[in-house]
Amino acid sequence: MDVIVAGDRADLVKAKYTLGAGRLALVPTMGALHEGHRSLIRLAREHAEHVAVSIFVNPLQFGPSDDFSRYPRTFDADLEVCAEEGVGVVFAPSAEEMYLPDRQVAISSGVMGTVVEGAFRPGHFDGVLTVVLKLLNLVQPDVAVFGQKDAQQLAIIRRMVADLDVPVSIIGAPTVREPDGLALSSRNRYLSARERTTALSLSQALAAGAAEAVPSRVLAAAKAVLEGATRLDPPLLLDYVELVDPQTFQPVDDTHRGEALLVVAAKVGTTRLIDNTRIP
Template identity: 55%
Template structure:
């Protein structure tokens, strides 16, 4: 496994693979890798000749007062995990390497970036789109793998690729969960033991909606209310939103069938998100 720290190094590594006619996959991450990230690596390994993983805690997607400085970082552990998975190249740039001091141009996510997470975290998706666009430019992957846990991010990246004509196929991969249903997330490390137990309320809210939908409930507002009630019954959780949305437009769903249930809440001081597809008609 080769490690690149500069733009020139990662470009050269990819260029060599291209010269050999190899298919390249990219798995963008912010590090603090867990089984969810590694599932993306395995999906990429199954579909590409060369797998590149980026590890970069991107400052532009964090807002004022968010956890940029505190975000978990353990580069040596991450590198060992990726080597064990047979990753070919790891890109670990510094902030200075990725952003010039006078950088001004960013990528606007449009209306998709203004709702839900975008409303709660203004500017977040502008930072996401900008760094993903830069990574696509540097690595020029044939395939890029993103987890469905960050569902709105996945929808926005797919829209960006379509609208800006990036020659890359974006592949969404299923959420990986703990045995009790909690979606794996690097931020789970912030949770105390009591908060960790309470954090399963997001999954329980989604399962409540799924159970109602499978039982024939077709009222969108009824399912949303059931999710809200589930989260609000947990003393350690503070609900941000619980909704059913169209999986392509992220607008509030008009039908339960095929909708995506999304939920965000703060458990203690840790903000968590989760989602689940509702059954199709």
Template identity: 60%
Template sequence: MTAPDRAAPAVARTPEELARIRAGLGRTALVPTMGALHTGHRGLIAAARGRADAVVVSVFVNPLQFGPGEDFERYPRAFEDDLRACAEEGVDVVYAPGVEAMYPGEQIVTVDPGPLGDVLEGAFRPGHFRGVLTVVAKLFHMVRPDVAVFGQKDAQQLAAIRRMVRDLAFGVTVVGVPTVRDSDGLATSSRNVYLSGAERTSALALSRALLAGADASVTGPVGILGAAREVLDAAAAGPVPVEPDYLALVDAHTFAEVPPDHRGEAVLLVAARVGSTRLIDNVPLTL
């Protein structure tokens, strides 16, 4: 439940303003976002609130993680609504820097995601994870959180951030929160607002495919992928086609595709376009 009578959070627009506010906080949890907050973000904030004395939510649409022709310019921006949501959820600080504050000059030094950045989302969005890791690293330095909370819907992103934290010795505990879904099963996403009614109906094939794959988990990787692909193939032939970029069953840590005899943790992922909107979803499995 929300608490509309909570005080408005402090707002910092520059690293200097943030540093002054941060000095008065105790154990701090960071929830990095690009704004357009929805119920999934509220779940992240709730998870953060239970792990720290103070919660900082960053709101920054990061140009470094968008490629040519992607939706940087039209990405939903609703800061006043975001601020109200943060107040309702008991957020202490909202860090909302402009591009000039985050990138005061050309960003020459960036964070290389390694092999994880070249597959799946990394293959379809070259440079995306380099941009994600670079901005997250900068936020970690600016906010100095004890805990950082991310959604498992962006499973590959979460894995890349965990690897960066481990390999570069960031003193941050990374927490992953299970995917939040709307009542119809669609994973919550800021990009869902792009969908028309008919497109949203078609987009439900993503979660149905994942559920079909999960239900077939006892049959092993080949059966899982076959069951999920059958749903996607039917959706591709529908009146509002679902156009998959990939369907993959991968190792939960390396994101390499699993062999047919795989046993243990895995993640079933899908990315697809519905109309002009690109959506991703996934479900963790144990084989």
């Protein structure tokens, strides 16, 4: 079956009717699909008979200094990816379709949305939760799949679903990496060859940290790699590297027991990248 493209609510209702009975999985995206997105779609197919992919560059999650206007938009290529992966429906609404001009209500991400990534991007996670809840309400999937690369986003979405009793199962998909370790991202296309070499320091720092066992040593090992990368040409511009609780995103110390998450964000040139790894 060809991919059904739905641009508004009415089209979406018709598309779901055309799909027929069976479990439905949603893969929310902002487009510019790559192998990482393909892995999300394939995982979704393991949990449902039908897969819907949303393609919407959400203006609410971009701050004044973010790259909304630069974010890649490759709709025709994205449709080809969806067709190749057996997606049933692509929901691609406009901003006008998603948001009323006089909208007044949004979702708050609470304390979790103000720390780590949220401290550098105020309001970002409020925008994420608002659009995700709207997509879940509109598509009404049985399951929704999100990438572990955006670990804080995934944790906050899970908390929203639990707190608001949203009837959907949230599935986290492992981060997909290039052979040299760079985490796949739609923004990678902006990196020059030299910038890409510098960008490898993120995954190298995570690997160095993961080789340690004590939280303070985990963080020290990662910081050593990243500090060295600040002296490269072009240099790494570090926003943060933190060792946090994977549920709350509060920092952990040597008294912590259980799993932790090593998270990092940095700019290389004009491209901002994030990455993370679990520390058992």
